[in-house]
Amino acid sequence: MKANHTLRIGVLGPHDCSKEERKIGFAVGAELARQGAILLCGGLGGMMEAAAEGAKSERGVTVGILPGETASVANEFIDIALPTGLGAIRNAVLVRCCDAVIAIHGGYGTLSEIAFALRLKVPVVGLQTWSVVRNGKPDPGIHVARTPEDAVKMALKLATKSADRQ
Amino acid sequence: MKANHTLRIGVLGPHDCSKEERKIGFAVGAELARQGAILLCGGLGGMMEAAAEGAKSERGVTVGILPGETASVANEFIDIALPTGLGAIRNAVLVRCCDAVIAIHGGYGTLSEIAFALRLKVPVVGLQTWSVVRNGKPDPGIHVARTPEDAVKMALKLATKSADRQ
Amino acid sequence: MKANHTLRIGVLGPHDCSKEERKIGFAVGAELARQGAILLCGGLGGMMEAAAEGAKSERGVTVGILPGETASVANEFIDIALPTGLGAIRNAVLVRCCDAVIAIHGGYGTLSEIAFALRLKVPVVGLQTWSVVRNGKPDPGIHVARTPEDAVKMALKLATKSADRQ
Amino acid sequence: MKANHTLRIGVLGPHDCSKEERKIGFAVGAELARQGAILLCGGLGGMMEAAAEGAKSERGVTVGILPGETASVANEFIDIALPTGLGAIRNAVLVRCCDAVIAIHGGYGTLSEIAFALRLKVPVVGLQTWSVVRNGKPDPGIHVARTPEDAVKMALKLATKSADRQ
Numbered sequence: 001m002k003a004n005h006t007l008r009i010g011v012l013g014p015h016d017c018s019k020e021e022r023k024i025g026f027a028v029g030a031e032l033a034r035q036g037a038i039l040l041c042g043g044l045g046g047m048m049e050a051a052a053e054g055a056k057s058e059r060g061v062t063v064g065i066l067p068g069e070t071a072s073v074a075n076e077f078i079d080i081a082l083p084t085g086l087g088a089i090r091n092a093v094l095v096r097c098c099d100a101v102i103a104i105h106g107g108y109g110t111l112s113e114i115a116f117a118l119r120l121k122v123p124v125v126g127l128q129t130w131s132v133v134r135n136g137k138p139d140p141g142i143h144v145a146r147t148p149e150d151a152v153k154m155a156l157k158l159a160t161k162s163a164d165r166q
Numbered sequence: 167m168k169a170n171h172t173l174r175i176g177v178l179g180p181h182d183c184s185k186e187e188r189k190i191g192f193a194v195g196a197e198l199a200r201q202g203a204i205l206l207c208g209g210l211g212g213m214m215e216a217a218a219e220g221a222k223s224e225r226g227v228t229v230g231i232l233p234g235e236t237a238s239v240a241n242e243f244i245d246i247a248l249p250t251g252l253g254a255i256r257n258a259v260l261v262r263c264c265d266a267v268i269a270i271h272g273g274y275g276t277l278s279e280i281a282f283a284l285r286l287k288v289p290v291v292g293l294q295t296w297s298v299v300r301n302g303k304p305d306p307g308i309h310v311a312r313t314p315e316d317a318v319k320m321a322l323k324l325a326t327k328s329a330d331r332q
Numbered sequence: 333m334k335a336n337h338t339l340r341i342g343v344l345g346p347h348d349c350s351k352e353e354r355k356i357g358f359a360v361g362a363e364l365a366r367q368g369a370i371l372l373c374g375g376l377g378g379m380m381e382a383a384a385e386g387a388k389s390e391r392g393v394t395v396g397i398l399p400g401e402t403a404s405v406a407n408e409f410i411d412i413a414l415p416t417g418l419g420a421i422r423n424a425v426l427v428r429c430c431d432a433v434i435a436i437h438g439g440y441g442t443l444s445e446i447a448f449a450l451r452l453k454v455p456v457v458g459l460q461t462w463s464v465v466r467n468g469k470p471d472p473g474i475h476v477a478r479t480p481e482d483a484v485k486m487a488l489k490l491a492t493k494s495a496d497r498q
Numbered sequence: 499m500k501a502n503h504t505l506r507i508g509v510l511g512p513h514d515c516s517k518e519e520r521k522i523g524f525a526v527g528a529e530l531a532r533q534g535a536i537l538l539c540g541g542l543g544g545m546m547e548a549a550a551e552g553a554k555s556e557r558g559v560t561v562g563i564l565p566g567e568t569a570s571v572a573n574e575f576i577d578i579a580l581p582t583g584l585g586a587i588r589n590a591v592l593v594r595c596c597d598a599v600i601a602i603h604g605g606y607g608t609l610s611e612i613a614f615a616l617r618l619k620v621p622v623v624g625l626q627t628w629s630v631v632r633n634g635k636p637d638p639g640i641h642v643a644r645t646p647e648d649a650v651k652m653a654l655k656l657a658t659k660s661a662d663r664q
Contacts (some may be wrong), residue, residue, distance in 0.1 A: 008569070008578070038578060063578060069419075069594065069618075071506070080506070080536060080561060080578065082595040085419050085618070087401075088285055089262075092255045092278075093591070096567065097580040108285040108307070111298060112258075115281035119254055119274040120567075120583070132277060133297045133304075141274070174403070174412070204412060229412060235428065235452075235585075237340070246340070246370060246395060246412065248429040251452070253567075253583050259425070262401065263414040286401075286417070420617055421594075424587045424610075440617040440639070443630060444590075447613035451586055451606040464609060465629045465636075473606070 007159045008063075009152075010040040010098035012113045013047025013129075014106045021105050024127060025050030026057075027148035028102055033060025035156055040065060040098050042090070043074045043081055047104055052077035065094040092116045100159035102151045103129040103142075114142065123158035127151045173325045174229075175318075176206045176264035176288075178279045179213025179295075180272045187271050190293060191216030192223075193314035194268055199226025201322055206231060206264050208256070209240045209247055213270055218243035231260040258282045265325035268317045269295040269308075280308065289324035293317045339491045340395075341484075342372045342430035342454075344445045345379025345461075346438045353437050356459060357382030358389075359480035360434055365392025367488055372397060372430050374422070375406045375413055379436055384409035397426040424448045432491035434483045435461040435474075446474065455490035459483045505657045506561075507650075508538040508596035510611045511545025511627075512604045519603050522625060523548030524555075525646035526600055531558025533654055538563060538596050540588070541572045541579055545602055550575035563592040590614045597657035600649045601627040601640075612640065621656035625649045 009032050013025055029051035032039050039055040041048040043064020052062040056077045064078035067090045074081035084090045091113045095101055100123040103114050110129065117124045118132075118141045126142040133139065143158065145151035175198050179191055195217035198205050205221040207214040209230020218228045222243045230244035233256045240247035250256045257279045261267055266289040269280050276295065283290045284298075284307045292308040299305065309324065311317035341364050345357055361383035364371050371387040373380040375396020384394045388409045396410035399422045406413035416422045423445045427433055432455040435446050442461065449456045450464075450473045458474040465471065475490065477483035507530050511523055527549035530537050537553040539546040541562020550560040554575045562576035565588045572579035582588045589611045593599055598621040601612050608627065615622045616630075616639045624640040631637065641656065643649035 008580075061578070063580075071597075080559070082506075082561075082580075084591050085421065085594040086591065087417050087419065088282070089255065089258045089417065091285070092258050092282075093582050093584065096255075096583040099569075108281065112278070112281040112285040115274065115278040116254070116258075119257070119278040129300075131299045133299055134295075138299075174414075227412070229414075237431075246393070248340075248395075248414075250425050251428040251585050251587065252425065253585065255583065259416050259418065262417040265403075420614070421587065421590045423617070424590050424614075428587075440613065444610070444613040444617040447606065447610040448586070448590075451589070451610040461632075463631045465631055466627075470631070 007037045007099045007156060008040050008097060009037045009155050009159060010095055010101035011047070011051035011104065012041070012101055012106060012110045013051070013104040014110060015044055015046040015048070017046045017050070017105060021047065022050035024104055024148055026054035028104065028127070028151055029054025029060070030058045031149055031152040033058035035152060037156065038063060040094060042066070042094060043078050045075055047106070049075035049077060065090055065097065088112070095122050096120055098122055099162060100125065100155040102127060102155050105129055121162070123155065123162055125151045125155045125158070173203045173265045173322060174206050174263060175203045175321050175325060176261055176267035177213070177217035177270065178207070178267055178272060178276045179217070179270040180276060181210055181212040181214070183212045183216070183271060187213065188216035190270055190314055192220035194270065194293070194317055195220025195226070196224045197315055197318040199224035201318060203322065204229060206260060208232070208260060209244050211241055213272070215241035215243060231256055231263065254278070261288050262286055264288055265328055266291065266321040268293060268321050271295055287328070289321065289328055291317045291321045291324070339369045339431045339488060340372050340429060341369045341487050341491060342427055342433035343379070343383035343436065344373070344433055344438060344442045345383070345436040346442060347376055347378040347380070349378045349382070349437060353379065354382040356436055356480055358386035360436065360459070360483055361386025361392070362390045363481055363484040365390035367484060369488065370395060372426060374398070374426060375410050377407055379438070381407035381409060397422055397429065420444070427454050428452055430454055431494055432457065432487040434459060434487050437461055453494070455487065455494055457483045457487045457490070505535045505597045505654060506538050506595060507535045507653050507657060508593055508599035509545070509549035509602065510539070510599055510604060510608045511549070511602040512608060513542055513544040513546070515544045515548070515603060519545065520548035522602055522646055524552035526602065526625070526649055527552025527558070528556045529647055529650040531556035533650060535654065536561060538592060540564070540592060541576050543573055545604070547573035547575060563588055563595065586610070593620050594618055596620055597660060598623065598653040600625060600653050603627055619660070621653065621660055623649050623653045623656070
């Protein structure tokens with residue numbers, strides 16, 4: 001497989017999170033690395049750090065798409081830190097760069113990433129995160145997972161389908 | 167009041183919409199113009215066109231933040247057509263440019279604008295549109311309006327508060 | 333002529349400039365307004381302010397594409413202040429939104445706008461500004477003007493040709 | 499050294515280039531990899547491909563910041579292909595992500611990257627590329643190199659200084 005065909009999976013989640021939530025992020029990152037996917041995230045702390053730490057624990061590759069202008073704010077588990085200078089708009093660019101995304105918990109930042117992924121037809125897997133409701137019904141665009149392993153499995157499957165369509 | 171202190175209110179909604187939905191957009195645009203606000207929108211058809219048509223019916227000023235590279239695709243009620251070349255990411259820039267936004271119906275594009283507005287602390291008024299749910303509860307960030315007049319009143323009030331804080 | 337077919341001409345120039353340089357910016361803005369064009373600029377001080385002041389002295393319409401997140405920093409001659417939140421990258425979006433641009437003096441910011449305009453095939457008129465040299469020859473993409481009136485005449489002619497091609 | 503402190507050096511150059519020009523790009527990429535830097539580029543053909551091929555010949559890491567929405571157009575020497583969906587504006591984001599850039603030959607696209615780098619205070623090394631002239635004098639912001647090895651040496655030195663200042 002050519003390197004540029006390796007799946008890129010985004011892990012989305014909040015800057016502030018509990019120990020329990022970090023464990024989920026770590027497990028998702030570790031499983032992504034075991035499956036050979038590249039991890040993309042926002043590059044900062046909290047869930048982004050937990051997922052990157054998980055990925056590095058399994059020798060995965062991690063990319064941080066940062067909002068600001070300096071790479072030095074990236075968490076220590078990021079291999080390739082990209083300071084885009086785009087501010088919050090980097091959220092849209094981050095999801096655009098992924099073959100699929102996994103959203104875990106999160107606030108408005110994560111919600112903006114989920115919504116942009118839906119808009120850009122980048123598959124979304126949700127783990128204890130937002131749901132979005134239209135006409136009284138939860139939108140099926142967010143694929144709900146139960147466990148980190150489940151989330152990774154779903155994301156890789158959806159990403160492969162999506163990549164095939166290109 | 168200095169010209170650059172005129173409130174800029176975004177009207178967000180789908181490209182494809184029914185006659186009934188267009189009536190709502192027209193009424194919102196017209197009321198915004200009567201209240202002296204500048205209307206911002208995505209500049210294309212459907213709800214964006216209906217709102218701009220409403221605003222022009224009351225001699226308002228309309229700005230279209232377009233995704234592509236040509237101004238000529240703007241609807242005919244746009245005074246100032248800005249072809250950003252940003253693709254879908256123009257959604258994020260559009261809401262960033264507003265003092266408040268009113269979302270009416272809409273698909274994933276509108277959802278991405280709502281979510282970005284929440285992220286950027288731009289007040290959001292919703293009229294028969296998405297709700298976003300966290301931990302089983304609808305998030306109060308989307309202020310639900312019942313009528314076009316109601317929506318405009320709420321948006322102007324929230325925008326004024328928001329502008330005062332700057 | 334439909335409103336959205338009014339030509340949009342960008343005036344590019346430095347934040348810091350001398351009285352003499354401001355006079356040139358004012359004259360360009362005033363002439364653009366007399367010719368019925370919409371003035372776009374970066375919305376801040378110096379040359380951007382001088383050009384907007386000139387345009388308003390002839391009742392023109394002025395748009396400021398701002399780098400930051402607040403409209404209140406716009407100069408007082410801006411009708412429509414758009415705080416894009418894009419930082420320096422707003423330079424690229426600003427020129428993308430224009431049918432032609434006039435660059436007057438300027439530093440690296442103005443150079444970045446000239447270069448992006450060349451890249452995006454937005455016609456560029458230069459007035460005492462940068463030249464860009466390849467293989468020892470000044471690139472003909474920057475159309476050199478001698479006077480403000482000359483610059484406006486050239487920009488409108490080039491913009492009309494460019495708009496016709498769309 | 500922490501992974502996210504590895505220097506990221508951009509190689510900028512045209513899509514279309516001669517065999518002779520490709521050799522220069524290959525040599526620059528190879529030398530960057532030998533020196534342990536991460537190579538960033540636009541991810542497409544021509545000079546971007548030559549530089550990435552050079553980097554991979556020395557087992558370097560290569561990142562392609564793509565303009566479009568699909569990763570599959572990346573050249574085969576790109577490890578991490580990031581389809582930003584930003585169109586030509588990706589040029590600005592690409593240089594923003596680098597600690598220094600090396601520009602080789604090139605057209606308006608490369609010029610826009612050089613200019614943005616100057617604007618963003620990202621050090622620029624030029625190898626047979628554009629010069630930019632103000633008041634009749636070539637601007638010293640573009641550090642002129644004679645050979646690929648020279649260019650890499652200068653870029654790494656400037657990047658280190660620049661990173662130290664952060």
